[in-house]
Amino acid sequence: MRAFFESWLPSAPTANRREQLRASFGALCGILLTALLSQLLLQSTHAATFLVAPIGASSVLLFALPASPLAQPWSVIGGNVVSGLVGVACVHWFGDILPLPLLAGLACGGAIAAMFVARCLHPPGGAVALTAVIGGSVVQAAGYEFVLMTVLADSVLLVLMAVTYNNLTGRSYPHVQHAHVNPHATRDAVPTVRLGFKPEDLDAVLQQHNQVLDISRDDLESLFMQTEQRAYQRRFGIISCADIMSRDIVSAEFGTGLDDAWQQMRAHRVTCLPVLNRARRVIGIVTQTDFLDHGGLDDYRSIRQQLRRFLRKSGVTHTEKAEVVGQIMTQHPTTARTDTPIVDLVPLMADSGFHHIPIIDHEQRFVGIITQSDLVAALYESRFAEAAA
Structure with missing residues (x-):
């Protein structure tokens, strides 16, 4: 008997207590401010x-499940308004000829169909349609004005509250989908999806499943990829960035001259320099690509002359020409911590096109760098060691 009742319960929530409190307090603030405004x-x-x-009900989705496709701004605003319009239309057209139970069912079913067509499926929309049918004399007297004023205002205000609160508390909203895009702008799939399951495999399974899921396709694919990474760690052990990073690194400062930076890169045969402040915190990274892009070096026949002209100091105090590294560097580069497992760097280097990732310690200070060559060598050694065992 106990097993029977336990089968009715959903699985335990994966969100920790802090996330549960964050969502609850967000709904409190969201509904309070929405009502007042x-x-x-x-x-x-x-x-x-x-x-x-x-x-x-919308607040549950917006604050507890902000990544859900059912909780995105158009889903909330469009779903509630479209459903309300369907409910009011059912009352106006069939209110005098259909019994209330049938009218309620027609409003909810019609609302779901309309939301599917408008790509704004939002579960509370069914409740909005039902409210238009059984909401009493005040709601029915207002009719379409009830939807285009009250429902629309409440939905927009609650979405604005969700945008503000979720982003202030570390939850990206609206939720941005991160598709796998080849950084080289070719038709080839990114490296991490060339082996194992492929996007078309996931599409085929979802089509066969033929049900609405409360998670986006891209997020589902990302979860599968992260699961594969965890499985790799369990199989080959956890190798951290500190284990394979290069430590004796040539670096630059914001005010390092372009000519000096270029000479250092050439002398040490490296293609990038991390840019550090006096506290040895990473403020940027400058690569050969930055020199090429900012130097306008797009004509191979005159590249030597253009490079010399770009690196040469202008000799004046005010000029639009870039003079130091800080003017051409990539600011706020992606970094990793010393204890980050190297498998976490695979998507960054394979899919996003990063060739170098600065490594920082627990005090956010620069301690080394990992290149694509370092990562490939480490992954090869781990596979070789397993084969030898």
Whole structure:
């Protein structure tokens, strides 16, 4: 009997207590401010005319599941408004000829169909459609005005609250999808999806599954990729960045002259220089590509002359010409910590096109760098060691 009832329960939440409190407090603030601003905006004292109950359900999605496709701005605003319009239309067209149970079912079913067509599926939309049917004389008297004023205002205000709160508390909203894009702008798939499962495999399985999932396709693919990385760590052991990074690194400062930086890169046969401040914290990275891009070196026949002209100091105090590394470097480069497993760098270097990743310690100070060559060698050694065992 116990197993029977336990089968009714969903699996335990994966979010920790801090995330649960974050979502709960967000809903509190979101509904409170939405109600106050909506009441002020609509100049109303009757709760039914400035706050609709389904907004409470929307707050669950917006603050507890901000990455869900059902919680994105168009899903919330479009889903609630479209559903409300369907509900009001059902009352106007069939309210006098259909019994209430059938009218309620027609409104909810029609709302779901309309949301599918408009690509704004939002579960609370069904409640908005039902509210338009059974909401009482105040709602039915307002009709379409109820939807285009109250429902729209509540939805927009709650979305604005969610955008502000989620981003202030470390949750990106609206949720941005990160598709695998080849950095070289070719038709080849990025390296991490050339082996193992492929995007078309996932598409085929989702099509066969034929159900609406409360997670986007790109997020699902990302979870699978991260699962593969964890499985790799378990199989070959955890190798950290500190184990393979280069430590004796030539670096530059913001004010290092372009000519000096170029000469250092040439002398040490490296293709990048991390740019550090006096506290040895990474403020940028300058690569050969930066020199080429900023120097306008797009004509191979005159590249030597152009490079000399670009590196030569102008000799004046005010000039638009770049003079120091800080003017051409890539600011806020992607970094990794010394204890970061090297498998976490694979997507960055294989898919995103990074050739060098500066390594920092627990105090955010620069301690080394890992190149694509370092990573390839480490992965090869781990596979070789397993084969030998």
